[in-house]
Amino acid sequence: MPESKKFLVSSSPHIAAPGSVRQIMLEVSLALFPALLCGTLFFGAYALFVVGLAVGSCYLFERLFNLIRKKTDTTGDFSFLVTGLLLGLNLPPWVPFYVPIAGGAFAMLIVKMLFGGLGKNFANPAATARIFLLLCWSSAMTTFVQPFSGGFFGGFSTMLTGPDPGLDGVVGPTPLGGGEADLLSLFLGNVGGCIGETSALALLIGGIWLIVRRIIDWKIPLLVLASAAVSVLIFEQDFSAVLPALLSGGLMIGAFFMATDYATSPNTLWGTVIYAVFIGFMTVFFRTFSNYPEGMSFAILLGNILVPLLDKFLIPRPFGAKGPDRPKAAGEVRK
Secondary structure (H helix, E strand, O other), X not given: OOHHHOOOOOOOOOOOOOOXXXXXXXXXXXXXXXXXXXXXXXXXXXXXXXXXXXXXXXXHHXXXXXXXXXXXXXXXXXXXXXXXXXXXXXXXXXXXXXXXXXXXXXXXXXXXXXXXXXXXXXXXXXXXXXHHHHHHOHHHHOOOXXXXXXXXXXXXXXXXXXXXXXXXXXXXXXXXXXXXOOHHHXXXXXXXXXXXXXXXXXXXXXXXXXXXXXXXXXXXXXXXXXXXXXHHHHHHOOHHHHHHHHHOOOHHHHHHHHOOOHHHOOOOHHHHHHHHHHHHHHHHHXXXXXXXXXOHHHHHHHHHHHHHHHHHHOOOOOOOOOOOOOOOOOOOOOO
């Protein structure tokens, strides 16, 4: 056989797209830049510092894990960069400095590396780490500052303890937590909230870029947002509540950047539909009936756990087959 006709057969994962993992991660990071820029402009330099701590800790703990286990360094694929950016952008602007470090350690060591590394994690590392931080430091993770509070460098004075909830004009509720905001402020990001989730405009720019570049599946964000809108109508029975719900909280960043994670999203069409609709519905369900005003991370985690079942039972049936193929049970003789 000619040399050009020989193929190397190996186990998965296989190359399914012309872009490399490194290229994809860099493009996703670039798509997150508008949200990072808006978060820095609205909340100051300390917000950028928090994101930098999250990225740096993700890099450090992945390197340390590979070093301790005497494995090849995997930081060259830049997946740590995406995880760190998403984690940092999902944190309050003036959170104590140790919170993003602990989140980076949990995301990389527990969720990613202990399960085998990139592509083998059972859930989105950033979303799961945010839940971990919310359970460990509930007060710090639910205390938000208003845009342009304390000056551009004001957050550094609270890096050890976080902002004081008693300071009027600095700390205030987010729109999901009872704060008031008009649609334009919600769209641009001039509201209280996490660093990268307040500006719907910035997230739409990044999300549309990824769709145009065919980095993410457009069906997932569309169905997440559509099912969330329908769920708001079901629970609130008020058309005027739909747009504020879509523009508030982590719905946009979750729909475009976290629910679309390759490793934790379904591989079938109907699986993708069920998965996305489930996340949109559960986000609004948690917002409506739980003690926490934001439910996107919880919804994504539950959706990730559901993915293996969707992939198992919604595998496309081969042409002409009467039923889904399955392995023989012990002692079974198939006729």
